[in-house]
Amino acid sequence: MESGRTAGRRSALERTQEALFPTVGQSVASVAALALIGFVAYAFIDWAILRAVFTGSDGSACRVPNAGACWPFVTHKIDLFLYGRYPEAELWRVKLTYALALAGLVPLMMPRVPYKLPLALYLLAVFPVIAFFLLYGGAFGLPVVGTELWGGLLLTLVIASVGIAASFPLGILLALGRRSEMPFVRWASIAYIELVRGVPLVTVLFMSSVMLPLFLPPEVTIDKLVRALVGVALFSAAYLAEVVRGGLQAIPRGQYEAADALGLGYWRKMGLVVLPQAIRLVIPGLVNSAIALFKDTSLVLIIGLFDLVGIVQQSAQADAQWFSPQTAATGYFFAGAVFWIFCFGMSRYSAAVEDRLDARARG
Amino acid sequence: MRSPDLKRWREPATWKEAAYDPGVRAAVFQVLLALAIAFLAYEIVSNTIENLRKQNIASGFGFLSETAGFDISQTPIPYSSKSTYGAAFLVGLANTLIVAFIGIAIATVLGFTIGIARLSPNWLVAKLALSYVELIRNMPLLLQLLVWYVAVLRTLPFPQDALALPGGGFLDVRGLHLPRFSLDSGGGILLAVLALALAGAWWLKRQAGIDREAGQTVPTRAQRVGWGLVIAVPTIAVAIAFAASSVSYPVLGRFNHEGGLSIEPEFLALVIGLSTYTAAFIAEIVRAGLQGVPRGQREAAAALGLSRRQALRLVILPQSLRIIIPPLTNQYLNLTKNSSLAVAIGYPDLVSVFSGTVLNQTGQAVEVILITMAVYLAISLATAAFMNWFNKRTSWAER
Numbered sequence: 182m183e184s185g186r187t188a189g190r191r192s193a194l195e196r197t198q199e200a201l202f203p204t205v206g207q208s209v210a211s212v213a214a215l216a217l218i219g220f221v222a223y224a225f226i227d228w229a230i231l232r233a234v235f236t237g238s239d240g241s242a243c244r245v246p247n248a249g250a251c252w253p254f255v256t257h258k259i260d261l262f263l264y265g266r267y268p269e270a271e272l273w274r275v276k277l278t279y280a281l282a283l284a285g286l287v288p289l290m291m292p293r294v295p296y297k298l299p300l301a302l303y304l305l306a307v308f309p310v311i312a313f314f315l316l317y318g319g320a321f322g323l324p325v326v327g328t329e330l331w332g333g334l335l336l337t338l339v340i341a342s343v344g345i346a347a348s349f350p351l352g353i354l355l356a357l358g359r360r361s362e363m364p365f366v367r368w369a370s371i372a373y374i375e376l377v378r379g380v381p382l383v384t385v386l387f388m389s390s391v392m393l394p395l396f397l398p399p400e401v402t403i404d405k406l407v408r409a410l411v412g413v414a415l416f417s418a419a420y421l422a423e424v425v426r427g428g429l430q431a432i433p434r435g436q437y438e439a440a441d442a443l444g445l446g447y448w449r450k451m452g453l454v455v456l457p458q459a460i461r462l463v464i465p466g467l468v469n470s471a472i473a474l475f476k477d478t479s480l481v482l483i484i485g486l487f488d489l490v491g492i493v494q495q496s497a498q499a500d501a502q503w504f505s506p507q508t509a510a511t512g513y514f515f516a517g518a519v520f521w522i523f524c525f526g527m528s529r530y531s532a533a534v535e536d537r538l539d540a541r542a543r544g
Numbered sequence: 545m546r547s548p549d550l551k552r553w554r555e556p557a558t559w560k561e562a563a564y565d566p567g568v569r570a571a572v573f574q575v576l577l578a579l580a581i582a583f584l585a586y587e588i589v590s591n592t593i594e595n596l597r598k599q600n601i602a603s604g605f606g607f608l609s610e611t612a613g614f615d616i617s618q619t620p621i622p623y624s625s626k627s628t629y630g631a632a633f634l635v636g637l638a639n640t641l642i643v644a645f646i647g648i649a650i651a652t653v654l655g656f657t658i659g660i661a662r663l664s665p666n667w668l669v670a671k672l673a674l675s676y677v678e679l680i681r682n683m684p685l686l687l688q689l690l691v692w693y694v695a696v697l698r699t700l701p702f703p704q705d706a707l708a709l710p711g712g713g714f715l716d717v718r719g720l721h722l723p724r725f726s727l728d729s730g731g732g733i734l735l736a737v738l739a740l741a742l743a744g745a746w747w748l749k750r751q752a753g754i755d756r757e758a759g760q761t762v763p764t765r766a767q768r769v770g771w772g773l774v775i776a777v778p779t780i781a782v783a784i785a786f787a788a789s790s791v792s793y794p795v796l797g798r799f800n801h802e803g804g805l806s807i808e809p810e811f812l813a814l815v816i817g818l819s820t821y822t823a824a825f826i827a828e829i830v831r832a833g834l835q836g837v838p839r840g841q842r843e844a845a846a847a848l849g850l851s852r853r854q855a856l857r858l859v860i861l862p863q864s865l866r867i868i869i870p871p872l873t874n875q876y877l878n879l880t881k882n883s884s885l886a887v888a889i890g891y892p893d894l895v896s897v898f899s900g901t902v903l904n905q906t907g908q909a910v911e912v913i914l915i916t917m918a919v920y921l922a923i924s925l926a927t928a929a930f931m932n933w934f935n936k937r938t939s940w941a942e943r
Contacts, residue, residue, distance in 0.1 A: 383899075
């Protein structure tokens, strides 16, 4: 790092030598790291390409000794992994929903595109309604597709996006409640946040799946997916509340006082002055919460819903036709890659937004 | 942020004035909120009682003393299918605590190593650590547990072709089989020598403190002797104990390895998955903590002629611990809570045994889930209390 000033004048070889082999200890570390990288890369290429099976219509092709990854398992099951058991004739509805979501999301995420407010309104108010009727049906002549048929990546995205959308306002209210000067509001908020954060999501999901039906009047039945959504949203709200609270605490006192001096009431003070600044401050934390929630959707497997991880697990374990020693590993690799792309993409994007906001703040 | 409205409260002259008084508004709002919560609680309780009565499900905690009638694969405390549901609960709790404790120990060592490697001047080492963090953090823990359990440990060879490990251990589809040391007569000697060494080291440390106050430089001779004692004496003690104890090696029986110490694959998968996952988060916390120490401290250490390793151990790490410990506590709690994913791979932890099997057998969802949640809450609160205490002890007084 210190040598950056003179780096331009030296050859790549010299720079490599200085970076990796300056002392005996560093050289040993470099060689060990190189060996580890080489070993992992070779093991992966060997499994994923050299010994892998690429064609076949069932697991028999993969049941040869010493076979690597079983790719036909993924290519034959791809629809199941992406859409669950959603009827094939109706798949266009899911694809249209994805397209409509991207149509709003992509321009919203690109800094140069104008009309941010209409786009945001479309995504928050219009799209959810369209998406509900498209996916569930029951209106405009679309046949109903019950939520028990939803699965795979579709279910992952539905739970994650509804979970985030529902927990965000609740989380903000809890954060405001925690900093309220009304003692009962404050204590109720603290109790809720600490109780929920103290227990694992698995038990919250158990509670929403087993106990929620008990809480409701006997004549009310409640969909399994909705139960999971309630659990996920209630859980996530407690974590979001703590993130937002961090932002609220970071806003200088003067901002609150200035809003008071303007004669703004509590809600206008928070909504127009404090929250917009606080939320901008905690964008990294919010994205981290979103990523955590996205990964956590896989836990619905435990209450019998099959998201991407669940459906890969189920078809690797329960489908005798595709059974082979490497079937499960191949399926997990696919699911892992999909999750990784989503989560890594989100974290990179948020880092870019943060940089841009920082640059703008610095002028 | 705290507006002084509440303190300005005074007797309102008219009802109209009272309706606009912030103090009155706050009181009314709180009463309404309390009523709403009370109404919700009443609805929930009465609906639940009604539903339970209709489904003929017993209520109360009497079921804890009934016979469980099912077996558990891993029982650190005495348990059989004739034991009670209460005993099954204790087995699940013990299993959760064991996994959490061992997982935390491994995750801490791994996380600190990777976090320090993230800041290594060696480009390769730093990037390798970064790749580890980015790879592990961005995939669901449940998926990683399934990979370890189904794709790795379940595809190991059968006991006949078990992988032999150095030192007489074996690894196969039934788990890890290690030699078991039983300290018959050696145990007492070991403990006695260990206690003696620790007492000696403690006394020497006090002497070192006295020396230091007298102006002697660090490390003092007493400290060096102390460290020598702490390392050398237990080594000798272990050697003596080893000689005086018996070792039972795992031997291949008809179906499985017998004798020795067997670690089940479910436990292995859970510990490996939890600790490697948590280590990625700890690594980032450690990196941020190390970077949070002012640059001048590093430069001052260099100016004193300390090597990079010495600077890290004596100057940077002790200071960064103040930054590291609070989020580290959160990761410890996360690991403990995440151990509830054991239910997906069949390790009999608290959730799996109690919220799974016991709930299904008794149907007493309310009691079972409440007890489970109470246990995790108690663990959270206890950890938070311990860490607060630790934090207070290690944080340095600001001048």
